[in-house]
Amino acid sequence: MLSFVEGATAPRLITPGEIEVVVGLYRDSMARYEEAASVLEHRLRRELRAAAIKTLVLSRAKHPDEVRRTLVELRAAEDPANPTLTFVRLTTELNRVVADLARARVIVYHPVDEQAAFELILRRFPLADVPNPIEHKADRARASRALVDLDESFDRPSVRGSIVEVQVASISSHIFNELEADIGYKTDDASAPRGVTEGIEDLLHLSRLTDRAVERLLDARRQRLLDAEHPLESPEDLRHALEHSVGHTLTGDFMRLFRLMDSVIEPLTSGALAGLGSTEAMLERGVQIAAELGLHETGGDDDVLCYTLALMPMFAPEFQELAKSWRGPANDMKTGILNWKKA
Amino acid sequence: MPQLKLNDLVAGLLSRTGRYSELVVFADDLAEVAQLRIGELPLELTPLDHAGVHFSFRERGQTFKLEVSEDGVARLSKLEGTEKRRTVLQDEAPHGAVPSAALRTAVAKKGDGWAAGLVLGLLVGPVISGSTKSRKVLTVRFNGADRTWKAYDGGLVRWMKRELPASD
Numbered sequence: 001m002l003s004f005v006e007g008a009t010a011p012r013l014i015t016p017g018e019i020e021v022v023v024g025l026y027r028d029s030m031a032r033y034e035e036a037a038s039v040l041e042h043r044l045r046r047e048l049r050a051a052a053i054k055t056l057v058l059s060r061a062k063h064p065d066e067v068r069r070t071l072v073e074l075r076a077a078e079d080p081a082n083p084t085l086t087f088v089r090l091t092t093e094l095n096r097v098v099a100d101l102a103r104a105r106v107i108v109y110h111p112v113d114e115q116a117a118f119e120l121i122l123r124r125f126p127l128a129d130v131p132n133p134i135e136h137k138a139d140r141a142r143a144s145r146a147l148v149d150l151d152e153s154f155d156r157p158s159v160r161g162s163i164v165e166v167q168v169a170s171i172s173s174h175i176f177n178e179l180e181a182d183i184g185y186k187t188d189d190a191s192a193p194r195g196v197t198e199g200i201e202d203l204l205h206l207s208r209l210t211d212r213a214v215e216r217l218l219d220a221r222r223q224r225l226l227d228a229e230h231p232l233e234s235p236e237d238l239r240h241a242l243e244h245s246v247g248h249t250l251t252g253d254f255m256r257l258f259r260l261m262d263s264v265i266e267p268l269t270s271g272a273l274a275g276l277g278s279t280e281a282m283l284e285r286g287v288q289i290a291a292e293l294g295l296h297e298t299g300g301d302d303d304v305l306c307y308t309l310a311l312m313p314m315f316a317p318e319f320q321e322l323a324k325s326w327r328g329p330a331n332d333m334k335t336g337i338l339n340w341k342k343a
Numbered sequence: 344m345p346q347l348k349l350n351d352l353v354a355g356l357l358s359r360t361g362r363y364s365e366l367v368v369f370a371d372d373l374a375e376v377a378q379l380r381i382g383e384l385p386l387e388l389t390p391l392d393h394a395g396v397h398f399s400f401r402e403r404g405q406t407f408k409l410e411v412s413e414d415g416v417a418r419l420s421k422l423e424g425t426e427k428r429r430t431v432l433q434d435e436a437p438h439g440a441v442p443s444a445a446l447r448t449a450v451a452k453k454g455d456g457w458a459a460g461l462v463l464g465l466l467v468g469p470v471i472s473g474s475t476k477s478r479k480v481l482t483v484r485f486n487g488a489d490r491t492w493k494a495y496d497g498g499l500v501r502w503m504k505r506e507l508p509a510s511d
Contacts, residue, residue, distance in 0.1 A: 228475065233501070263496040265471065266480040266504050275474030317359065318481050321494040 013083040014075060014090060022090045023068045026101070033061035033095075036150055036162035037102035040125075043154075044104055044166065047124050052235035052254035053117050056171075059104040059164075070098050096130055099147050100165035107174045110214045111142065116249055118144040118168045123251070123301075126151050128163040140204060141177045143169040172210035176203050228271030234258065241270045242307070245279040252304025256326075256333055260308065264318045282310035293339055295332045305333050312340045345374040346462050346487055349387060349409070352419040353402045355464060355483065355492040363466035363481065365420045367507040369453065370445035372462045372485075373417045375409070379442035395441045410510065413441055415448030418510055452506050460487060463499060467509040478509065 014022070041059035048055045062070075071090070074097070078085050085097065095101050106121070108114050127133040128149040135145040150162045169177055180200055222240045224230050232238050235258040243250050265272050273279070286306025295305065312319065323337040347368060356366045370376045375385045379395055388409065391397035398409045399422055408422040461484070468479035482503060484495035 259496045259500070262500050262504075263482045263494065264480060265477055266465075266467075266509070267477055269474075269477055272471055272474045272477035275471040275477060315479075317362070318494060322496050325494070325496075 011083055011086050013078055013080050014071070014085050014087050016072075018087040018090075019068060019071045019075065022071065022087070022094065023064050025091060026067050026094060027064045030061050030064065032158060033102040033162065035156070036159040036164055037061055037104055039154060039156060039159050040102070040148060040150065040164045040166070041104050043125075044106060044121070047120060048106065048117060050253040050255045051116075051120050051251070052239040052258070053113055053120065054109060054236060055113075055117060056107040057104065058107070059102070062098070062101050062103065067098060067101070074098075095163050099128065099130055099163050102162055102164040104164055104166045105174065106166060106168040107171055108168065109171060110218060111170050111173070111211060112215070114142075114144060114168050114170055114173075118146070119249075120251070121146055121148070121166055121168065125149075125166075126153070130163065141180060142173040142207075143167050143177055170211055170214070172207040172214070176207040179203060226270055228274065229267075229269055231267045231269055232258075232273075238268075241273055242279055245270075245273065246283065250303040250307075252302045252307075253331075253333060254304055257304045257308055260315075260319055260322060261311075263322060264315050276311065276314065279307070282307055286310040289340070290332075290336060293336055295336055302332060305336055308333060309336050309340065312337070313342065316340060316342065345372055345377050346460070347373045347485065349373075349375055349385075349400060349407075349419075350402055351485065351490055352409075352417075353405075353407060354490070355466070355485070356407075356419055356421070357403070358492060359466065359481070362479070363468045365418055365467040365509055366464055367416050367418050367467065367509060368462070368464045369449040369507070370411060370415050370417045370442070371449040371453070376411055376417055376442050376445060379411065380439050380446055382439045393438060395438045411442050411445050413444040413448060414508070415445055415452050416507055417445070420510070462487070463495065463503050463507070464492060465503060465507040465509070466492075480504070480509075 037059035041057050045055075045057045048057070071085070074085050090097060106117055108117050122134070125146070125148045128147040130147055133147040137143050137145070145165060145167045148164045148166055150159050150164060152160060154160060180203070183196070183200075222244070225232060225237050225241050226244060232241055235254040238258045238261065239250065239254045262268050276282070283303055283306050286309040289309040289312070290302075290306055293309075308319070319337045320340075323334050326334055352366055352368065352373070356363065375388065378385050379388075384390065387400045387402075388398040389400060391399055391408070396411055398411075400407055400409065406422040408420050410418040410420075412418065464483045464485065466481040466483055468481075471477050471479060482495045482500050483492040484497075485492055
């Protein structure tokens with residue numbers, strides 16, 4: 001517990017002039033937040049692509065004018081007798097007070113993909129040590145938000161310690177969220193012109209309608225993949241075919257799995273997958289093999305790794321030859337393939 | 344400029360301990376097809392028909408069948424059992440029309456901007472049990488420096504699987 005020493009002044013609510021100084025300091029260091037957002041954007045894009053989740057990823061740093069507005073709003077909500085928003089705090093840990101100085105947006109086709117993408121983010125990125133690092137909005141605006149900590153796993157020292165807000169939303173929800181936030185008024189704002197209120201309501205209905213249309217579209221596309229002779233032409237197709245056969249979502253690097261399987265099976269179809277064996281049984285077998293190989297991602301944390309290991313009795317020479325040529329740092333999949341030995 | 348010789352195809356087919364029964368390559372990559380196109384019959388080849396489609400030859404103590412197809416590919420497989428050899432007159436060279444068409448088609452499939460030195464192939468194995476028509480295959484790339492075939496999982500996999508079809 002802090003106590004005030006003699007001569008020290010009590011915490012004092014930040015003044016508008018001091019806010020302007022803080023905004024100026026932020027402007028000077030804005031390049032760092034641009035870089036942090038960009039670094040995470042690239043990592044997100046790579047991870048989501050590997051997981052065969054189609055997304056559009058965007059990033060940017062918060063504009064100084066938005067920072068000013070946020071600080072003014074925070075100041076207005078403060079208790080002047082016991083303020084937490086002090087000049088000293090804002091000059092030393094602005095990013096912890098305004099956690100969305102660096103932002104990344106992950107836009108997916110449909111709310112179902114939103115869940116898959118968000119779960120991947122929670123699994124693959126460290127959360128910031130701040131209050132409420134995860135938030136789900138499901139009333140009018142629909143989105144999931146995570147505050148990610150750029151820790152030592154990120155190569156660039158200049159961005160380490162930064163917090164980046166990652167928001168995941170479907171295409172239609174993204175449009176609604178942005179327009180409501182930028183143009184709309186708060187729903188309880190009685191001064192909102194009727195036309196604006198009605199426009200926002202129309203947009204909300206259109207957004208929900210678009211989500212349903214996208215769902216039907218994706219269902220129709222995925223239905224074709226269940227035809228035993230229809231080729232699986234992408235990592236997304238492979239993911240959907242395998243997920244359908246087990247009845248739940250699966251995790252892992254589907255891009256690598258697709259490259260492996262596409263190189264050794266022709267045509268690669270749902271029928272071919274069925275011929276290889278029950279997906280459920282193969283995943284169980286793969287978990288055992290992963291444990292025997294001492295891989296840390298076992299117990300179903302990485303379904304693709306387990307499925308790949310279960311394929312090894314049939315494709316070991318080919319997979320090992322292909323894995324040897326993979327560039328980049330070793331990962332569990334490469335290690336598992338290269339270390340696998342016939343029992 | 345063709346980079347492959349028949350013995351390179353044999354080495355590719357036999358390199359993976361009998362896991363595959365056929366190797367399919369683009370016809371323009373094979374030197375012997377270029378000879379056939381101009382009406383020359385390479386010494387090691389024995390025609391199995393007069394159309395210039397099927398040939399046999401011996402290499403490493405084994406007999407192989409080479410098929411040149413108008414769809415731009417050449418297929419190598421082991422010739423099991425007795426060779427069904429058509430009577431070909433001694434001075435009768437097979438017709439060069441099919442090899443010629445095979446070359447043209449292969450070049451057209453690849454396009455003018457094809458990467459120099461890139462030679463791709465498809466090793467074809469058995470049908471996967473429980474599947475109606477999917478087969479075990481391996482997409483490979485020829486390395487001219489050491490004349491070996493390496494597994495290939497690059498960006499042309501889907502295309503080459505379509506353009507290098509296995510025999511039925």
